[in-house]
Amino acid sequence: MSDPTPQSGSPDKEPASEAQAAQNALGNTERAESATEPTRPASKPEPEAEPKPSLGRLFLDNLWAANTFTVTLLSLVLAIVVGAVLMIVSDPDVLHTYTYITARPADAFNASWTLVSEAYANLFKGSVFDPEAFSGWLNGSNGWQAVLAPISETLTYTAPLVFTGLAVALAFRGGLFNIGAQGQATIGVILAALAGFLLPLPPGLHLLVAVLAGALGGALWGFIPGILKARAGAHEVINTIMLNYVATYFLTWLIVQNGVQDPTRTDAISKAVDNSAQLPRLLGDNLRVHAGILLAVLATWAVAWLLNRSTLGFELRAVGANPDAARTAGISVTRTYILIMVFSGILAGLGGSNMVLGSTASALTPLVVAQIGFDGILVALLGRVKPWGVLLAALLFGALQAGGNRMQSYSGISLELVTVLQALIVIFIAAPALVKAIFQLRAARAARLQTSLAKGW
Amino acid sequence: MSTMAVPDVAVAPVDEGFWTRGRKVGLTLLALGLLAAVLFGALATDQQARFTLSEDAAGTALEINGTIGAILFGIIAIAAGAALLAGVPKRWFLPVLAVGLVGFVLSFLCWQVSAAPSGQNFMPLVNIIRGTFILALPLIFGALAGVLCERSGVVNVAIEGQLLMGAFSGALFGSLSGNVWVGLVAAAIGGAFISLLLAVFAIRYLVDQVVMGIVLNLLAVGVTGFLYERLMQTDAEKYNSAPRFSNWEIPLLKDIPVLGPALFRGNIFLYLGLLLVLVIHIGLFRTRWGLRTRSVGEHPTAADTLGVKVLRVRYRNVLLAGVVAGIGGASYTLALYSFTKNMIGGKGFIALAALIFGRWNPTGALLAALFFGFADQLATYLGAINSSIPSQFLAMLPYLATILAVAGLVGRVRAPAADGKPYIKG
Numbered sequence: 108m109s110d111p112t113p114q115s116g117s118p119d120k121e122p123a124s125e126a127q128a129a130q131n132a133l134g135n136t137e138r139a140e141s142a143t144e145p146t147r148p149a150s151k152p153e154p155e156a157e158p159k160p161s162l163g164r165l166f167l168d169n170l171w172a173a174n175t176f177t178v179t180l181l182s183l184v185l186a187i188v189v190g191a192v193l194m195i196v197s198d199p200d201v202l203h204t205y206t207y208i209t210a211r212p213a214d215a216f217n218a219s220w221t222l223v224s225e226a227y228a229n230l231f232k233g234s235v236f237d238p239e240a241f242s243g244w245l246n247g248s249n250g251w252q253a254v255l256a257p258i259s260e261t262l263t264y265t266a267p268l269v270f271t272g273l274a275v276a277l278a279f280r281g282g283l284f285n286i287g288a289q290g291q292a293t294i295g296v297i298l299a300a301l302a303g304f305l306l307p308l309p310p311g312l313h314l315l316v317a318v319l320a321g322a323l324g325g326a327l328w329g330f331i332p333g334i335l336k337a338r339a340g341a342h343e344v345i346n347t348i349m350l351n352y353v354a355t356y357f358l359t360w361l362i363v364q365n366g367v368q369d370p371t372r373t374d375a376i377s378k379a380v381d382n383s384a385q386l387p388r389l390l391g392d393n394l395r396v397h398a399g400i401l402l403a404v405l406a407t408w409a410v411a412w413l414l415n416r417s418t419l420g421f422e423l424r425a426v427g428a429n430p431d432a433a434r435t436a437g438i439s440v441t442r443t444y445i446l447i448m449v450f451s452g453i454l455a456g457l458g459g460s461n462m463v464l465g466s467t468a469s470a471l472t473p474l475v476v477a478q479i480g481f482d483g484i485l486v487a488l489l490g491r492v493k494p495w496g497v498l499l500a501a502l503l504f505g506a507l508q509a510g511g512n513r514m515q516s517y518s519g520i521s522l523e524l525v526t527v528l529q530a531l532i533v534i535f536i537a538a539p540a541l542v543k544a545i546f547q548l549r550a551a552r553a554a555r556l557q558t559s560l561a562k563g564w
Numbered sequence: 565m566s567t568m569a570v571p572d573v574a575v576a577p578v579d580e581g582f583w584t585r586g587r588k589v590g591l592t593l594l595a596l597g598l599l600a601a602v603l604f605g606a607l608a609t610d611q612q613a614r615f616t617l618s619e620d621a622a623g624t625a626l627e628i629n630g631t632i633g634a635i636l637f638g639i640i641a642i643a644a645g646a647a648l649l650a651g652v653p654k655r656w657f658l659p660v661l662a663v664g665l666v667g668f669v670l671s672f673l674c675w676q677v678s679a680a681p682s683g684q685n686f687m688p689l690v691n692i693i694r695g696t697f698i699l700a701l702p703l704i705f706g707a708l709a710g711v712l713c714e715r716s717g718v719v720n721v722a723i724e725g726q727l728l729m730g731a732f733s734g735a736l737f738g739s740l741s742g743n744v745w746v747g748l749v750a751a752a753i754g755g756a757f758i759s760l761l762l763a764v765f766a767i768r769y770l771v772d773q774v775v776m777g778i779v780l781n782l783l784a785v786g787v788t789g790f791l792y793e794r795l796m797q798t799d800a801e802k803y804n805s806a807p808r809f810s811n812w813e814i815p816l817l818k819d820i821p822v823l824g825p826a827l828f829r830g831n832i833f834l835y836l837g838l839l840l841v842l843v844i845h846i847g848l849f850r851t852r853w854g855l856r857t858r859s860v861g862e863h864p865t866a867a868d869t870l871g872v873k874v875l876r877v878r879y880r881n882v883l884l885a886g887v888v889a890g891i892g893g894a895s896y897t898l899a900l901y902s903f904t905k906n907m908i909g910g911k912g913f914i915a916l917a918a919l920i921f922g923r924w925n926p927t928g929a930l931l932a933a934l935f936f937g938f939a940d941q942l943a944t945y946l947g948a949i950n951s952s953i954p955s956q957f958l959a960m961l962p963y964l965a966t967i968l969a970v971a972g973l974v975g976r977v978r979a980p981a982a983d984g985k986p987y988i989k990g
Contacts, residue, residue, distance in 0.1 A: 523786045538771050
């Protein structure tokens with residue numbers, strides 16, 4: 108492999124290619140300037156600091172323009188509206204009130220409002236803040252843990268999504284579409300769990316080894332499509348989809364093997380990970396939030412640094428923007444493709460190890476990784492394939508997940524609604540032109556709304 | 565499957581030296597044959613391996629001693645591999661390869677059937693063939709949906725979602741109306757609904773087609789799962805008890821030994837699926853519609869220059885794909901099972917694999933789907949005879965085969981040139 112020479116690409120070309128990468132990666136409304144300030148969260152409303160007009164003026168200008176923040180917010184609103192419609196049409200009692208809507212319209216509206224507002228209120232209470240728990244804490248009927256419980260739940264669900272979201276986003280920036288985060292997380296969870304209950308190691312070291320084993324598993328599962336892409340030109344989308352299923356079947360086979368399966372059980376569940384290999388809980392044993400969220404923030408920072416400050420990150424973005432130009436500039440495209448997939452796999456594997464070393468589960472089951480790989484794709488898109496954006500997007504999805512649990516148990520609204528909301532949000536985000544048309548937004552300056560990264564198989 | 569980095573240059577003929585692709589395949593086959601003859605031959609028992617021509621142990625059967633069979637068929641595979649290694653004319657390549665692979669599979673079966681617990685040393689061929697087709701059916705419909713879509717240049721990763729939505733709306737409206745035909749039409753519309761979203765977002769709003777496909781799959785899982793829990797679980801009698809198509813026996817054909825009972829006493833979906841393969845194959849390669857579809861998928865600009873309405877062709881094909889996949893989904897809920905959450909369970913992605921493995925060709929997709937269906941059926945059969953082969957590894961087979969195919973080990977697969985690229989006029 109020839110030594111990459113980033114100098115050969117002239118430095119002042121960088122912002123342009125950067126912007127191109129961002130533009131290509133999503134049909135979004137990024138401006139070239141914002142791409143050069145990568146550590147800033149993508150969805151901050153303030154416009155960039157141009158000295159001439161006042162900040163407040165610019166803020167108002169941009170509020171109704173089709174910029175990233177507005178489109179994201181309105182996508183959220185649209186998704187919530189569609190979700191409300193789904194709730195209403197699937198409730199026979201409420202639907203009945205619509206049969207006599209001309210006679211007593213108030214009935215229909217009241218019934219719908221009660222249903223929808225109660226469900227969404229539970230979504231909020233389960234994920235952010237529950238006023239009843241707060242007043243209970245003030246008058247002493249429950250402890251402070253109850254107040255923090257929703258946040259704790261949200262962060263617990265957020266942590267793995269950050270990792271898988273970063274995995275997908277990193278690959279996106281390098282021009283690869285890693286649909287295999289699910290499979291990489293699966294192999295990661297397998298190795299992390301095996302290291303967690305097979306190796307007798309002292310506390311601390313054990314946790315470290317288990318986490319690294321998870322990363323190794325993900326790296327391995329990312330390396331395969333990476334090298335197939337680099338050497339044989341096999342499309343990574345197809346290979347990662349296929350590897351997802353291979354990983355799943357491998358997991359279901361492995362769980363029931365001797366030495367892995369819990370000897371006291373007959374169903375498909377493995378032994379539990381030792382205590383010494385579990386991520387410590389941050390706020391006491393009653394709250395589920397664990398150190399995984401700290402690792403997630405650290406990983407976000409590391410990926411941001413890797414993308415924007417390191418040589419590899421530069422090469423990665425150059426390859427993502429235009430592989431032919433990158434090759435001409437002396438960057439080894441094959442090596443970069445392999446590295447992208449390996450790093451992507453490492454992140455996904457870490458996400459997987461969170462699922463078994465954290466507090467969501469402590470043993471392997473066929474569904475131990477849940478949907479984190481596929482959700483990671485949505486998170487990456489929602490976060491505009493930028494590391495800090497991914498963190499915020501994962502926070503939103505984690506909150507939806509946590510709130511969805513409460514919505515299910517308190518309002519009887521199935522958790523599937525959360526999947527619907529998540530998919531809808533991303534559909535609207537991916538088609539900003541649609542949101543713009545629905546809300547009659549002004550076009551933002553220099554915003555190209557109709558772009559995409561489509562390049563086929 | 566050209567890389568996006570090196571588009572077409574790599575396809576140009578290059579001097580490969582002695583180790584042509586054919587020779588590499590031959591060597592692999594030779595190794596497989598050796599493995600079969602030695603390992604399978606050693607593991608097989610002296611029991612007779614019986615392949616009965618009926619649904620159970622009774623009746624006429626093809627019999628062979630387990631050990632002899634395993635070694636014999638292994639040697640056939642070795643011979644085929646050696647022939648390929650020595651070099652055969654190009655038109656003989658595929659037949660010889662097929663003979664070798666069949667030899668390998670038969671050697672494997674001789675081992676497995678003879679090593680089964682005593683009294684179970686038989687393989688009912690009628691059951692196996694029927695099961696293969698039943699399991700392949702959603703794959704056939706799904707892969708055909710993929711062919712329709714991708715031949716016109718729109719990547720269809722949403723097959724899973726289309727199948728699922730078809731299955732759901734078939735069950736829902738079939739139950740509400742109590743009429744199978746209403747259910748069938750509703751299933752087609754349900755699949756087309758997902759297709760419509762795909763078409764509008766991919767063609768009108770230029771959203772990345774793979775992204776859109778993935779998101780639509782999640783949307784379909786979410787919407788059907790949500791409505792399933794809200795409606796079907798609370799009142800299954802009303803919402804989830806669709807009538808089912810009964811089996812139709814085709815006169816004359818049903819009396820053919822083995823194939824008759826296996827294939828020609830099936831339900832409408834089986835006949836429809838096979839018919840669709842034929843219709844789409846002829847349509848794609850023999851009609852004006854097919855020529856336009858393929859031209860739009862390969863080189864939309866040229867097609868546009870000649871007056872083909874590129875976007876209209878794409879919209880139409882994507883919607884048709886949804887109709888086909890929707891009917892495929894109904895082959896579950898209007899013939900076999902009642903609807904359950906996420907009941908397609910990855911079949912849409914195997915259909916995608918079959919599409920790629922079959923090289924974007926209806927007949928190829930059919931053969932690939934049958935191969936995957938056979939692997940699936942074999943896993944069930946081996947589970948029933950307590951085989952030492954874990955069913956999970958057989959279940960991996962379609963996916964591994966696709967990876968090998970895409971990596972160019974089984975032959976170069978190439979997508980339509982404009983597949984996945986949005987067309988912007990002007």
